[in-house]
Amino acid sequence: MSKTPSVKGITSSFGSRVAGLPKPAKIGMWIALAVFAYALPLLEPPFISPPGTDFGGVLFTVTIYMLVALGLNIVVGYAGLLDLGYVGFYAVGAYTAAILTTFHANWPLLLALPFAVLASTVSGILLGAPTLRVRGDYLAIVTLGFGEIIRLVALNTEWLGASKGINDIARPPGVELFEIPHLNWDSGTPLLDFNDTTTFIEFGVLDQIPYYWMGLTVVIIVLFADKLIKDSRVGRAWEATREDEDVAELMGVPTFRFKLLAFATGAFIGGLAGALYASRQSFINPLSFLLLFSIMFLAAVVIGGQGNRWGVLVGAFLVAYLPERFREFTDFRVLVFGAALMLLAIFRPEGLLPPRRTVRAKQAAAEIEALEEGADGEETSRV
């Protein structure tokens, strides 16, 4: 208990120090961070880079989780709508891409992508329009049902590949410009390794680093979009609706319309993530869209700190990365994951990186509590 405030103090003072930097320095810092993120799989840092698996592939999975978490954060964190079937939108995006690029047509991926996203957005609107009027708690179970319906329909429909799934989904187009060497740490010091290179930028079967770059780029774009939307009338309307739907409505917010907008935006991002995932995987079947994934996605949002875009990125990273890093404990993965969720809920319910304002509100509450306790103490000592 006594430790948490100091940790919070460090993070918040770090945050305010960054905020206080002059603008060019801030931009420089962000660019450095982005360069590091792009270079990460080439650096292959020991320990961080998971043994035995392709680091680029793991990082790609991380970016997909990040994308999904950003999308779900809009629905859950901003608008306060509990969605337990988010994997459904992910599946719609993936299946649309698969159908259009190989199963029933031979479109290039870049042409299929907009349709995949369109399909998931439309499914979001079709699901949201009738259900967003029902009480919040029912929404959880209705969305859960939706996710399962999507998966079961895919499982039972020959036209969608049934249980066999769909193969040979198109990859993104590439241009082979030049080779980039990786670092090799075998000798203890990092050396450029010209035998181990990544082709910029070829979306092949073996080297997954270019997919990671693509995923990271999309994450950065979505991050920007998220910030622009959040800092506007739309973001305020979502937040007001989450805080008190009735009052928001009485203050002139068409809450239903904004809830639907949040749902559609979330579905858009979910569908995009699904399509990218399908393209990299080049193969999907209904097992890729189990309800378990909806729960993992939700966990990513909540672990990181719902409502804070950086928090949910951290949550997504943890949920996607840790199981890959510690594959040797693979049998105990779900057990440990479940225990971690419980411990987190009990000891840090606001998430690892909650929105700064939540921290502020909690601090103020704690101060008041301390004051009250102090006053009580005085009274008792007087008696």
Add this chain to the structure above:
Amino acid sequence: MSEDQSTTTSSRRRVLEIDALTLQFGGLTALDDVTFHIEEGEILGLIGPNGAGKTTCFNAITGIYRPTRGDIRFEGTSIAGHKRFQITQLGVARTFQNIRLFRSMTALENVLVGADAKHSTGMASALFRLPKHRREEREGHDRAMELLAFMGLQKRADELAANLSYGDQRRLEIARAMATEPKLICLDEPAAGFNPAEKAQLMELIRRVRDQGYTVLLIEHDMKLVMGVTDRIVVLEFGRKIAEGTPAEIRDNPAVIAAYLGVDEEDAS
């Protein structure tokens, strides 16, 4: 019209007309055939003992409840059955008897949500920072800061609503309501929980709100205060209107005296 002529000048436009409004909850009749109106630029007091139906009347005006019978007209058009946000966008705003702010948003953001009622920025304008977004953001921000200053809250603009003092929270609610640029602003016991000095200050503030061109419908228990600030008063008891008139007329009205007789003011709030 003719029956009102004795009490007021009928030259002013009627902002709101409540026409034979009846509202029932199951067997309970919370409002029974209530008729009154509010004229442009006046402060109308709505008073009555606890449970008389004052808040229910606000809820009917702002679209939370649908009238069982009767009609509510805002600037001549019926708003009974309109959606709540539409009524607000038309120009009716309110505060709440139990403070209901967006607690984890800042004071400024609370007011901005109100200001957004008159805005139309959507996803596209926000995403591409179109001129509309920039203009509305600037206007809303200026207006919000102006209102916060008007309420004496400008220093607290970036504070979370939950962290404001009780009095500041009440004032913030009024600022948020004013931000929607209403023609009619309905205040539900805005001075509840205030000490006499604070109450007097608030009444002064309400008068200034009116002077800015708003029409005010005020629920308040403290008779002295109501008498001092209102132009006209409507008295409810058990869901019925028992009197209507200028403060002087209400003070001498035997029915009102009977209704309030022996009711301690603190009890009544």
Add this chain to the structure above:
Amino acid sequence: MNFDFLFNNFAELTVTGLAFGAIYALIALGYTMVYGVLQLINFAHSEVFMYGTFAALWTTMLLVGDTDVSTLRGIGVLLCSLVAAMAMSATIALLLERFAYRPLLKRNAPRLIALISAIGASFVLAELMGLRDRVAAWFGLDDNLSEYVSGARINRSMPSVLENKQLFPIGDYQVTSVDVLVIVSAIAMMVALDQFVRRSKMGRGIRATAQDPETAALMGVNATRAVQMTFLLGGLMAGAAAFLYMLKIETTKFDVGFLLGVKAFTAAVLGGIGNLRGALVGGLILGVAENWGSALFGSEWRDVVAFVLLVVILLFRPTGILGESLGKARA
């Protein structure tokens, strides 16, 4: 759509649907009561049920072994495994309340967080059962218990104790003793619970807490006790459901709770969450509708039928079929 199949097997589909529905209803009670009192979706309730199935399985294995048993002894064995299942489920439910919820309730955590804790607890419980061979090995018990802990991740079947007799025909379906036992005992349990909640002092406390926890506390209701009691009753019902499930299906697995839990929750919502009688109505409707639907469209569409039914009902009756809450239920 295969209408012929539906019509030719109408009686059988309906009776077995009712039996399944009765099991859903018993599980649904746990969801609906906890929701009514805490407004919490107790996601881990499916695991409460799953542990009950294993208690029934293990008790029967212990008492029967590979031998045939007499009818009288068989009835004794069944009673024992019913008691064991109820005790097991009730214990798990109380543990959940103590370790997954109470710490959160004390801090007034948001409901989403309580749901996350429930999901976490559900994973932990299911995986502990799914890794029971490893867990036993930690304690050096894997040799002694191998019969019980082996095959941790596959279906285990219960030795059959009593012959499933054909009792009487409805249409051209011979109703079996298991069908009758399941439906009758489920309904009896529910009537008993309903009466308990309506008439007993504890039941009044639960209802009062559901309606208005603060006032109830002021009136001297011990809220913690009321919540515990809610979990306990839900656990007992889930244990009974687990026993009946093992009679009817005869096999279980560490993840058997998941789909059943989702279905039972659907049944609770269908009937009107927070409403005990709604759980019964919702469960029976869901069970029968699933059976009819899978006859019409093919059994692979069974779960789709259930979810579509849920969505449709919520659209037209947003508070479920009976739609009354636990707090508002009249005494």
